[in-house]
Amino acid sequence: MNREATPYPCQRCGTCCEKGGPSLHREDRPLVDDGRIPARCLFTLRRGELARDNVRGTLAPLTEEIIKIKGHSGRWTCRFYDQANRRCGIYDHRPLECRVLNCRDTRRIEGVYETTRLTRQDLLSGVRGLWELIEDHEQRCSYEALHALVGEGIHKGRLKLEKKILEILRFDAHVRQLTVEKGGMDNRMLEFLFGRPLAETITMFEVKLVKKDQTYVLAPTSAFP
Numbered sequence: 001m002n003r004e005a006t007p008y009p010c011q012r013c014g015t016c017c018e019k020g021g022p023s024l025h026r027e028d029r030p031l032v033d034d035g036r037i038p039a040r041c042l043f044t045l046r047r048g049e050l051a052r053d054n055v056r057g058t059l060a061p062l063t064e065e066i067i068k069i070k071g072h073s074g075r076w077t078c079r080f081y082d083q084a085n086r087r088c089g090i091y092d093h094r095p096l097e098c099r100v101l102n103c104r105d106t107r108r109i110e111g112v113y114e115t116t117r118l119t120r121q122d123l124l125s126g127v128r129g130l131w132e133l134i135e136d137h138e139q140r141c142s143y144e145a146l147h148a149l150v151g152e153g154i155h156k157g158r159l160k161l162e163k164k165i166l167e168i169l170r171f172d173a174h175v176r177q178l179t180v181e182k183g184g185m186d187n188r189m190l191e192f193l194f195g196r197p198l199a200e201t202i203t204m205f206e207v208k209l210v211k212k213d214q215t216y217v218l219a220p221t222s223a224f225p
């Protein structure tokens with residue numbers, strides 16, 4: 001869209017780019033296929049993972065996976081945002097959500113936000129071996145399985161089956177390590193291929209991994225009130 005042709009032209013304040021990179025849609029696939037948005041610049045939020053809905057402003061478990069552009073320097077700011085010059089580094093090829101977003105009239109972004117999201121299956125189901133590994137990981141490390149095992153949470157003394165949860169976390173770490181060390185994969189691809197490490201995202205269940213006597217156990221993220 002021509003920025004100048006909108007009733008509310010973009011002021012280039014950078015606020016939307018600083019809130020995080022866009023989710024990708026099927027319309028964005030050519031940008032990934034031809035490398036204008038390299039897969040190493042993406043990460044996957046998996047089904048069941050707690051994520052912020054930028055349109056509704058809510059935090060909720062995802063019903064379907066989302067592929068997003070990564071942040072940088074430990075922040076959510078889109079990695080293609082050039083903060084010094086307040087410009088998009090891929091402006092002519094920016095993804096759909098960035099093209100339709102107008103922060104003072106959100107009707108167009110609301111219209112596309114949940115439609116035709118790009119998935120790992122769209123991009124990788126033809127890559128034999130790798131896709132089977134992703135499917136296996138998805139099955140063995142699903143957030144649904146973790147949710148069922150964690151139950152009502154450690155705070156209420158109902159954390160169930162800690163051993164099984166730790167096995168899932170170990171498998172998640174093992175697959176990532178194997179994919180790099182044996183498969184020769186660029187480790188910057190891991191968060192796209194397998195989502196964010198479970199050792200980090202397990203905190204969504206209000207538990208965290210802690211080392212105790214040379215082994216890892218689960219502990220509450222905050223003290224019991």
Ligand code: SF4
Pocket residue numbers: 016017020021022069078079080081082087088089090091094095098
């Ligand atoms: S792709 Fe460009 S316009 Fe979109 S969030 Fe990133 S920097 Fe901003």
